[in-house]
Amino acid sequence: MKAIDLFAGAGGFSTGATMAGAQVVWAANHWPLxxxxxxxxxxxxxxxxxxxxxxxxxTVPAHDLLLASPCCQGHSKARGKSSGNPQHDASRSTAWGVVSAAEFHRPAAFVVENVPEFLDWALYPAWEAAMKALGYSLVPHVIDAADHGVPQNRVRMFLVGTRSKAPLKLTLQPREHVPALSFVDFEAGNWSNIHRPSRALATLGRIANGRSSHGSRFLTAYYGNEKGGRCLSRPIGTITTRDRWAIVDGDHMRMLSAQECRAAMGFPADYRLPKQHRSAVHLLGNAVCPPVARDVISAVMAAI
Structure with missing residues (x-):
């Protein structure tokens, strides 16, 4: 089965499709990196x-499966949806590229990945109606990556569309959860003392709460809802587009490396990333977790 990847980013969707046995023949993104x-x-x-x-x-090759991850920032609770924010309006409009591609090529199936709030978009009913007018039946699947062997709790919506009268509701078998400890390397990285003059009081408070709950080794978030640390025996929280997670080991701490973020996203260990840490983390934080894509695409391929 041949697939194309719209808004391909780092290539998580394409990697998952390849794992599932599909051939990715075309990919596009607006960012050169x-x-x-x-x-x-x-x-x-x-x-x-x-x-x-x-x-x-x-100019796009013929294909059986359209994969797309339109920009999610305009929908995400994490980034907010400021009323009248033109940047968010523009980002939400990227989803219409999926309609345009599907109208021209009419592939047998498509899978769109986004945050669950995509379904609450004011224009989602119109977008859904457009896809239905092209002959597609749609069904959303809200999936936590941790249920597919990814060492990360990352909840995303996978919208499956098929050219069939009845929507294709996938039955996905949950996999065993993988702990964050599986990818943390305590012998690597640049560690610093926790108690140093430049350390923010909020950070010190999170670390103190984490130590009381989890002992001397745990994860702590620099922003978000994690206030008391996170145990290494469970999946990490969501990997984002900028450094969020730090590892605490006794009186020292450091941020996750790009390689650890790659593993937390479920990419292969030999997957090539940009050399600059910031760029690599940005790409990974926007990516689709390959094992989740693999399981969803495998189920779609088996059914159509």
């Missing part, structure tokens, strides 16, 4: 760097 990263890991696919609102779908 993302296209460079994707091409380094998926060299057999054709690559395009452009705004997909302006795509010429005639």
């Amino acid at each position: 993302a296209v460079e990263c994707h091409a380094a890991n998926h060299p057999s696919a054709a690559h395009v760097c452009q705004d997909l609102h302006q795509a010429n779908w005639q």
Whole structure:
């Protein structure tokens, strides 16, 4: 089965599709660094760097499966949805690229990944109606990556569309949870003393709460809802586009490395990332977890 990947980013969807046995023949993203990263890991696919609102779908190879991860920031609770924010309005509009591609090629199936709040978008009913007008039946699946062997609690919505009268409701078998300890390397990285003059009081408070609950080794978040640390025997919380998680070991701490973030997302250990830490983390935080994509795409391929 041949697949294309819209808003391909680091290539999590493409990697999962490859794991499932599909052939990714084309991928696109507007960010040159993302296209460079994707091409380094998926060299057999054709690559395009452009705004997909302006795509010429005639140049895209024929395919059976359309994969797409439209921009989620305009929907996400983590980033907020400020009324009248033009940046958020523009980001939400990227989803119409999926309609445009599907109208031209009419693949047998599509899978769209986004935050669950995508379904609450004011224009989602119109978007859904457009896809139905093209002959697709749609059903959303809200999935935690931890249930698919990823050492991370990451809840995302996978919207499956098929050219069939009845929507394709997938039955996905949960996998055993993998702890964060599986990817943390206590012998690597640049550690610093917890108690130093520049350390924020809020950070020290989180660490104190974490130590009282989890002992001397645990994870702590620099922002978000984690106030008391996170045990290493459970999956880590969501990997985001900027450094969020620190490892505490006794009186020392450090941020997760890009390699640890890669493992926390479920990418293969040899997956090539940008050399700059900040860019690598940004790409990973926006990515689809490959094992989740693998399981969803495998189920779709088996059913169509």
